[in-house]
Amino acid sequence: MAVLIITFFVIGLSFGSFLNCLVYRLANKKTILGRSYCPHCKHQLSWQENIPVFSFIFLKGRCRHCHKKISWQYPIGELIMGILFILPLREFLSPGVFLFSPFFILNVLTEWTLYFGLIFIFIFDLKYMLVSDKVVIPVIVLIFVLKLITFSLNHQEFLPQFFHLSLAILLGVLFFALQYLITRGKGIGLGDLRIGALAGVIFGQWQMLCLAIILSYLIGSLVCLGLIAVKQKKFKSYVPLGPFLVVGIFITYFFGEMIINWYF
Numbered sequence: 001m002a003v004l005i006i007t008f009f010v011i012g013l014s015f016g017s018f019l020n021c022l023v024y025r026l027a028n029k030k031t032i033l034g035r036s037y038c039p040h041c042k043h044q045l046s047w048q049e050n051i052p053v054f055s056f057i058f059l060k061g062r063c064r065h066c067h068k069k070i071s072w073q074y075p076i077g078e079l080i081m082g083i084l085f086i087l088p089l090r091e092f093l094s095p096g097v098f099l100f101s102p103f104f105i106l107n108v109l110t111e112w113t114l115y116f117g118l119i120f121i122f123i124f125d126l127k128y129m130l131v132s133d134k135v136v137i138p139v140i141v142l143i144f145v146l147k148l149i150t151f152s153l154n155h156q157e158f159l160p161q162f163f164h165l166s167l168a169i170l171l172g173v174l175f176f177a178l179q180y181l182i183t184r185g186k187g188i189g190l191g192d193l194r195i196g197a198l199a200g201v202i203f204g205q206w207q208m209l210c211l212a213i214i215l216s217y218l219i220g221s222l223v224c225l226g227l228i229a230v231k232q233k234k235f236k237s238y239v240p241l242g243p244f245l246v247v248g249i250f251i252t253y254f255f256g257e258m259i260i261n262w263y264f
Ligand SMILES: [Zn+2]
Pocket: 038, 039, 040, 041, 042, 043, 063, 064, 065, 066, 067, 068
């Protein structure tokens, strides 16, 4: 078990490193291929300088070449991904789960994909106020396909599950599309439609989808009121919705059933 936890953690760290690199390169319209380098002086990183989290500690948060500060986004993003990637192992807390069973493997892949997508949206939207199609759409498609394979493993329920999943995606998109039309594109971006689709494919049922949206708006309003109160933001300034949606989706993903059972 310890070996599994460490392996999953290391895979998570590596994907976290890849994610940070992807954020930088997509935002700056650089090619995704090629070795990692310092964004300030373009000095290519050796493998010792490119180990997730450890290099940051070892280099004391500065580039070895130009001594410019390395953003905290790097180690924190990597660490969060490392921790999230361990979470599918919680399945083993309930009896009757076998490692290497197709269900388990599909579940791990689905969860990893959605963690990657959500953390990417969180960082990217917070930093650049954009939702990048190049990551979000492949993530949606991949989760959709993984779920269809999972459904097809228990044949009898394939059609109703397929129906619910498609309906949830449609509802997720429609919710934001309506807002987009009503506000005429002010306050909501087309990128949020994709997050709606992502929430739909993650939950596959409208109850959880609604809960995620309600929580996002609740948290978003509270944070905005807080920011206005401490005068960090003016009343009309723009706050990206994506990070709040991600937080709402995460809370619903882990505690949604608990919240719904408790409330109803
Ligand atoms: Zn440098």
